[in-house]
């Protein structure tokens with residue numbers, strides 16, 4: 001689709017190639033929310049770092065990576081995956097021609113002062129975060145998202161500031177911060193670098209759930225081929241072992 005032509009007048013700027021950040025504000029039931037937070041406390045046990053005390057406790061590194069199978073969380077996760085399917089549809093995916101796989105789902109618990117360093121999820125295609133608490137102010141620690149490359153700063157690095165000649169505007173911000181709020185779901189491409197800023201709320205444990213999804217083709221009938229560049233359905237893969245090729 002060609003870009004719309006500008007109308008006569010002053011300079012107009014249009015965003016090109018936008019990254020799709022999906023947001024859904026759910027209305028969690030307070031009793032269910034309390035039960036979920038209590039369950040997360042129990043799953044974390046005596047640990048409080050990961051293992052560095054400055055790093056938030058994350059379930060994926062501590063054996064708690066299948067919350068979608070946990071009875072306290074399964075109904076919530078099913079709701080969240082429904083929104084993930086809507087996100088795919090908004091991007092243009094034909095839901096009949098792709099299968100969305102939930103790969104893992106784990107909690108992230110930040111005590112006051114704890115962070116999660118900058119990273120991305122190379123194991124996945126689509127990632128989601130759901131907040132169990134937060135008041136929208138950001139004081140419990142914003143999620144920071146970085147663009148793969150900030151082309152608009154023109155000179156690489158200038159958007160980060162440090163006394164340079166560029167004062168970032170909405171076109172040149174080096175990152176985007178999202179404040180946690182109870183019931184907020186975020187969806188974004190897994191390749192996007194992100195981090196969690198320090199929890200500056202001395203009275204609250206910051207609680208969120210993370211989900212990684214993968215996309216594959218549906219099971220392909222005999223004699224047909226899955227779309228190029230899309231992995232075949234894992235039910236049609238074969239694992240290679242020391243004993244040779246084994247069905248997946």
Ligand SMILES: [Fe+2]
Nearest residue numbers: 119120121194
């Ligand atoms: Fe992450």
